[in-house]
Amino acid sequence: MSSDRRKFLKQFGSTVVLSSAALSSFAALEANERRVLQAQKRVSPNDKIRVATIGMGIMGFNDTRTALSCPGVELVGCCDLYTGRLDHAKELFGANIFTTKNRHEILDRKDVDAIIIATSDNWHSTIAIEAMRKGKAVYSEKPMVHYLSEGLGEIKVQQETKAVFQVGSQRVSSIAFQKAKELLKEGAIGQINCIEASFNRQSALGAWQYTIPLDASLQTVDWERYQAKETVKRAYDPNRFFRWRNYREYGTGVAGDLFVHLLSGIHFITGSKGPSKIYSIGELAYWKDGRNVPDVMNAVIQYPDSKEHPAFEVSLRVNFVSGDGEHSSTRITGTEGVMDLSDENGFTIRKHKMPVAPGIGGWDSFNTYTNAMQKELMDDYNKKYSATDQQSPSQPNITYAVPEGYNTSHEHFANFFDSIRNGTPVVEDAVFGFRAAAPALACNESYFHNKVIHWDAENMRMKENG
DSSP: OOHHHHHHHHHHGGGSOOOSSOOSOOHHHHHHHHHHHHHTSOOOGGGOEEEEEEOOSHHHHHHHHHHHTSTTEEEEEEEOSBHHHHHHHHHHHOTTSEEESOHHHHHTOTTOOEEEEOSOGGGHHHHHHHHHHTTOEEEEOSSSOSSGGGHHHHHHHHHHHTOOEEEOOGGGGOHHHHHHHHHHHTTTTSSEEEEEEEEEOOSTTTTTOOOOOTTOSTTTBOHHHHTTTOSSOOOOOHHHHHTGGGOTTTOOHHIIIIIHHHHHHHHHHHTOOOOSEEEEEEEOOSOOSSOOSOSEEEEEEEEOOOSSOOOEEEEEEEETTOTTOSEEEEEEEETTEEEEEEETTEEEEEEOOOOSSOOOSSSSGGGGSOHHHHHHHHHHHHHHSOTTTTSOOOOOOEEEEOOTTOOHHHHHHHHHHHHHHHOOOOSSOHHHHHHHHHHHHHHHHHHHHTSOEEEETTTTEEESOO
């Protein structure tokens, strides 16, 4: 064992809590070990990756910071349609970075290797296709498309250009999700049959009522460029620009913002290509501020039996005015246990296996029979099943936690830059990204048109007739 390996295990090994007996594989832990050792290496000038970010809102600034935390990454420029964000980019990242409101001035630069796309959802696919055709690697925020109709076209361009393309649902890079995937495959909770996943929020900011700058105006916002794709041109509205998630014309609502995170994790862990049926309901229950998307949404999604997994049902919920506070959870239920993932940083498996014997007495018609019949039945039962067969097997829970200091967003970007440097497969390519986005966007389709959506997961198309 190398000294670096010993150093890693000494520093991080005790942080990964496995309260059951030793597991058969530590692939996820070893993957993180490789990442730590790689991060310690010096990057040569020839390995430097030069990035530019288009869309400097909340995710744009966060993604840019995370990208720059990876070794050998340099920021060339930023594009946004609000002057104040371009000025702030220079404050944070240096006065010498290039800034512009015209994305083409970024895409045309020869010194840009990779583009981070963090615009409003309606621009994701357009800019991604433009960037790939310019020979750029693309990191696209989720969802990768605004409409279902855009998905196959974007995949086609990626396949034609061979561009490195990764979607930004970071939990698929988490070593906790890698371990969860491994344990599910090994049968840790038996055969999966249903999943419940949710995001709860209870604040104005959580409900997308973001702060609007005092100098917001047609002089500081390029409103014409912002709505260039829209058929219906609207008068300048700062809410539609700075709080775009609240409007279908620019965003994808709670489904595209949050269901897609949940579905990305579910698809990664189960290996699923997608569902066959989607139905959603919702309402605008509290945040009646002019938005045209619901603040509470529930969806029921059916995943058919496939070579990747048995049939199971998924229930999704987002509640922007939840008295339960702000948290997220994914619960995967199988025939012999439950896997609870509160976030991408760990999970707990609680095991409960049925006894061999079916049971007798208790809440049972047994007690309605004569005493003589009850005795005869009990004698027969005890002859068929031993005392051990009549007991539920006792199995310890499993708790898994990522190493202290581990950052899933950093890991996701590190995987992206590995793909650029080494040609290794990305963890969330265009096909995976669309397969995760499609059922989320289908929830919107179901909600707004009040119908069941039938989906062809293999060919990634909506079926006209169920």
